[in-house]
Amino acid sequence: MDSCQTLLQGILSRTGIRSHDTQRTASYIKEKIRENLPSERTINLFHCLNELNDTSLVEEVQRYLRLGRISTESLSPAQWSALVFVLFSDCGVTDTGCASLASALWSNPSHLRELDLSNNNTGDSGVIQLSARVKRFSLSLYRLSGCRVTDIGCAILAPALWSNPSHLRELDLSGNNTGDSGVIQLSAVLEDPKCQLQTLRLSGCRVTDIGCAILASALRSNPSHLRELDLSDNNTGDSGVIELSDVLEDPKCQLQKLRLSGCRVTDTGCASLASALWSNPSHLRELDLSGNNTGDSGVIQLSAVLKDPKCQLQKLRLSDCRVTDTGCASLASALRSNPSHLRELDLSYNNTGDSGVIQLSAVLEDPKCQLQTLRLVVNIFLTALSCLSRAERVKSFSPSFYRMSGCRVTDTGCASLASALRSNPSHLRELDLSDNNTGDSGVIQLSAVLEDPKSLQTYNGPMAPIPTSSTPHTVCLVRGE
Template identity: 45%
Template sequence: MFHCHINKKTDVLKYFLGETWEDDHHNDYDYDLFDDPEMILQRKLSLNDLWVSQKPYSTLALAQRSSSLDDFLWKVMEKSFQSSSGQLDLFVRFLHGLCLESNQTLLGGLLGQTENSPENLQSVIDNLKWKNNNEISPERSINIFHCLMEMNDLSVHQEIQEFLKSENRSDKLSEIHCSALAYMLQMSELVLDELDLQKYNTSYQGRLRLIPAVKNCRKARLTNCRLSATHCKVVASALKSNPSHLTELDMSYNDLQDSGANLLCAGLESPNCRLETLRLADCRLSETHCEVVVSALKSKSSHLKELDMSYNDLQDSGVKLLCAVLESPNCRLETLSLSGCLITEEGCTSLAAALNSNPSHLRELDLSYNHPGDSGMKLLLAGQKDSYWRLDTLRYGENV
């Protein structure tokens, strides 16, 4: 493929890369966002401390300048992103490694006349550092970092090592920094105690790139970071991994939707899952999602002790589904939070009936900011006094 690029065998390139090979170069570099060359330059400089800031080029020349080498390599990179299996990732790394003169020398004259100018190589490196694609999995974006390593650019790796050694974690991290950090945390022999995305000074795209590190941490706080099904798939993979280290997971304040909820619950059903605490507050869940969650909680392999589904539109129908979990002999729940879930007297009656038939392990129940009605609360309060129940704490009303 590299040989075809150098020797301008466009038919082969078009066959591999598709018709997009003939598209305008700038569209692939997100320049379609700007029409003004000055704006293009400012975009690049704001995302990274690029080498062009020290070079004597005009802004117009920089905006219009295109390197066929970096254009070719990024198109191959984007081609690899289209594969969900990552089957082209190693191939992409290999191609970036071929940019180095030392590697080309090993191949003798097989490649032909190559473009080895420092300017071309630096352009490839700069593209890898600042290019961002929100549609790819954060796991796949780590391959961009690997390509930098193949080109012997160790700057990002060294910067992240310094970041990990430093007690001051307030430094701004770029997207490529976050990919590198996620890889290093994921591969570390030491299991991270907690991964809290909000504690990192980066963009929301950068926080999403950190998600693969959940595979090597005990507690993960992924709150309010615009999670999609792609990111839920990464979390589910962490829950299924052997061994799985995750015991506490907070994904509150994300719009998980059906696809994300289904992927997450597939991870919960895994026999390798060791999760004990799950928080899904304000994730726009409904009765439909309750069915999926209930299916996971009823499995014999479930270790879940704390579940927070507050501020979701569960209503009485969703609560009835959760009652099936409380009645299950496999249920290990000790804390259940259903604050602000539009629960009425009917739902509270179902909860009281479930706890009466099987006290399970439930010790704490939060029903604040609902509409339980007098009869529903009387049943729950009466049950709480029953020595047969294990319920120690019952929260209700609005002044909690």
């Protein structure tokens, strides 16, 4: 779908299409929508209409929602598809719209599988309206992020889910004021062995260590289903992480993704997580600790786990964690011991310096190294020395994404990068050199590489003339210094 939208945007921008042509195209799409096509194809056509700035059918449905006049009899098949499209948008639906929607879905509940009302003003009242009907639905996905839901809404939602626990796979309540009280209500559902929930998102919900303790207790009772837990931007602290770590130690725990960014975690919390992963290293695939005060001490704790060949961690995010070259050295040592699993490492916004980057660059020489994404954006005191070191590693390293934004790269670094890319042009797909001091000389060096049809697909860097010969690559240029 994204590729279709991109193609349509490209056609509109490149051909300078006129307004009457746009209207004719929109009319044709509307005719196709009225042909009663499969719903997925119809929704894709609504995306195309949206790109053409034609929202007439969507506005009809929004009007029904606001007036509370929606019913199975009043909507055509095209309008039903428009309703689905609206529900995946930020469209100002309130509790009145929820009441009308609940009434309509009550008449025909058997086909609805996904309901997304994110970023609407539904409030607890809207949740109450819908929860009365959830018992009849076979929902697998339910998103209410940013809907002003409180613990009251959670108290109503929990019994509804309890009465029909075997279908729901994903619940997103991020950005609501549920607090610990709301988490307590939901945890009662998680304890039910019949609950099949695999993804629970509670980021920015004002959850503390108390809520974490309740969640942990629920997961101990029913550890085998949940695969993804997002508690980012909550005040869990080390105490909350310790509670969750106790669950991770259980071999029955199947959690694969744990997001704790911005949760006030320190090296104490890292030590607890590391201990849990030592006990049960084979399940967790993604760990996000960005925006915490882990420091080098916390990274050293985690690095000890990464050395274990049984550790299956594929993504580790430590952005803005006060990591220095000491932490980088520990990570590099771990990756040398176990180079085959980690695919993504994010160390953006840390004080790694040249020494830290050089430590990591040495690991990239190992043919067994499977790292595909390395993020070192806006690291302090990153100079041409480390950039040159990293550039040389590209000859033996096969990442798909390479970002050096804001790293003080000059034309010297560009020359070395260009040389490395000429030696091994077929793997790197995206290069970001925005906000560097490359100058004209550096741009000229890289422009020669862009002419190679085996080279980059996406380049973010300083402005430069685009070669006139046609190539299949997408070149995105961001003005540098």
